[in-house]
Amino acid sequence: MPIKQIHSIPAHVDRIWNLAPHPRLPLLAAATSDKSAQIYSLNTYFPVAQLDGNHKRSIRSVSWKPSSGLKSEAVLATASFDGSVGIWIRDSDQHSPNFGSTGESGNVGLEEWEFVAALEGHENEVKCVDWSCEGTYLASCSRDKSVWIWEADEDNEEFECLAVLQDHTQDVKHVAWHPNEDLLASASYDDTIRLWREDDDDWVCSGEIIGHRSTVWCIDFDKTTTKGKARLVSCSADETVRVWSRESMTGNTATRDIPSTFRSDPISENWQQEAILPQRHSGPIYAVSWSGQSGRIVSVGADGLLVVYQEVKTGEWTVIAEEEDAHSVFEINTAVWSKKWKSTSPHREEGDTEKDESKKGEEEIIITGGDDGNINIWEVTFQK
Template sequence: MSLTLLKSLLLHKDKLWSIDCAKGLAATASSDRKIKLVNLRNLDFKEVEELDDNTHKKSVRSVAFRPHSSILAAGSFDSTISIWGREDSNDLQDSQETELLAIIEGHENEVKSVAWSPSGEFLASCSRDKSVWIWEADELGEEFECLSVLQEHSQDVKHVTWHPQINLLASSSYDDTVRLWKEEEDDWECAAVLTGHEGTVWCSDFENSDAPLRIVTCSDDSTVRVWKHVEDSEDGEDVWVQESILPQMHTRAVYSVSWSPDGYIASTGSDGVLAIYKESEQGKWEVVAQHSEAHRVFEVNVVKWTKINGEHILLSGADDGSVNVWKFSA
């Protein structure tokens, strides 16, 4: 198995924090307060559009496409979330300009992450104010109602992500835990707390399967771990167990993990290492590809799987404002 660098794109003038992909398009977020859109179709890699408009006064920390549309949410250190879209929300590739649809306010401090539920009905956001908010969105992405403010984390919440098939939300925190949230009787409640990491949990990502439910997490403690749902609980928290600690590839904080639909896990972090893991038939995780200096001397903040023309493509973003495009051959 091999990992080949196809292209390096210098998109931003400051740290690149977040990448998301939809319908052959990639969106990136940066400390330079800009959002860039890049065409991935046919391995084109040309910049399509820059979203600036002086919308955000501080770093844009996270971007997320709404499923089945071109609507994009962006969370910023200025405590707001911007929502962007086109007149034809299903067409990403024509010459339309992306327009600002809405500004969402509510958080008292920096917004660290935003994520859409698999149906696109809900938008989750998290913040340095220790809270996770769940918003209900209208079809056009112009109106948002806050349904719940979840305040059970004791520290800064770094990241939120939804299971790709069901309405199960994970939040990762500076308090060294991951909390799992689900809707119960028209309210959102904590279904489980994953404990075991010995440092900030920076990111998590669900496996694209509903049986069993599994999630991968990464931390300041330089580990990558897989957790499995064991059973639901009718009284109290659901039961999740730590299933595996993946082979030790990192020497410093691991900032980002991504679980591909084909079962590969990618991780990256402050040591610049990009690693790919595969689970054997015996349930043992092995490293199948790695690069020790994915962005030369720079810390790598995010990694994201996508597919282009049937090829496994991995996008990584770093402190130098660049996106590297990698081809993974299994």
């Protein structure tokens, strides 16, 4: 099944660490090693904003708030190697319905964004940041072995640290929230994944996933599961991609009558390995992303290989597309799924609305970023 590069954005002279498409708008945020975050239009692929001047070292991760505050519908969190998390807001007066459309000259006027908050407290590099499903909480993780959970006021300008979680024994590489529960997962250099929940105003470790034989670089929840269900994909320096499923829960859950074999605490989750995906990579796998649209998984890593997997039946996956040297000779640090917007949807017809377009089940793209500083856009030709 072929995969085709349909566009490349020569975004930076140095590496792209992380990419995040906005959940509702045609915007793409990129975290870079030049101390800035760039925002691009997914209608035109042109830049619409550059966020810089506030972080002193590389920006490692970016995350869009899924629900907006009073000031703007676009709120972005940035995590930096300088040990801080930044909060940026676009002034609603600067909203343009075209999101980066160009005039005759082809130039784009960059929007002004406001840096409204700096969240400090981590003792070392912040590796990842992620908003919870309703935008109530923001999680950050660091080389200092900790995970922090923050809560924002309605203007996203004042943040309170609700918890500092220190169960990991090594560098925490990644955090990800469940798509419809206030359940947080964290991945670490200690080879484990931990699950976190709130319990009587305290955040506790509700589960631990052990199975990888080396650093767990990235995790992502299955966004297609029904409420109460949960699956997670992880990738590791052990060159494997694995899928895990929640088998039981006890405590403050909908299935508290189901006994847990994990532990006897009031809140507990038992997770089991459901599958090891077909092995294709020959080096550390840095990123995985689980599509909320098609249910497919993509992985990328140090070997420059891009791999797309499809589930045949529960627990059984097959490779449907792969691309060698997807960023030439360079390592690939990030891969994400995104819906297609105007310029990337050949089937969009005149009069189609965004709502119409969102119903087209296979209208999605893969976006990757690597050490070459490029952002590449990919399309997979799926079988009917």
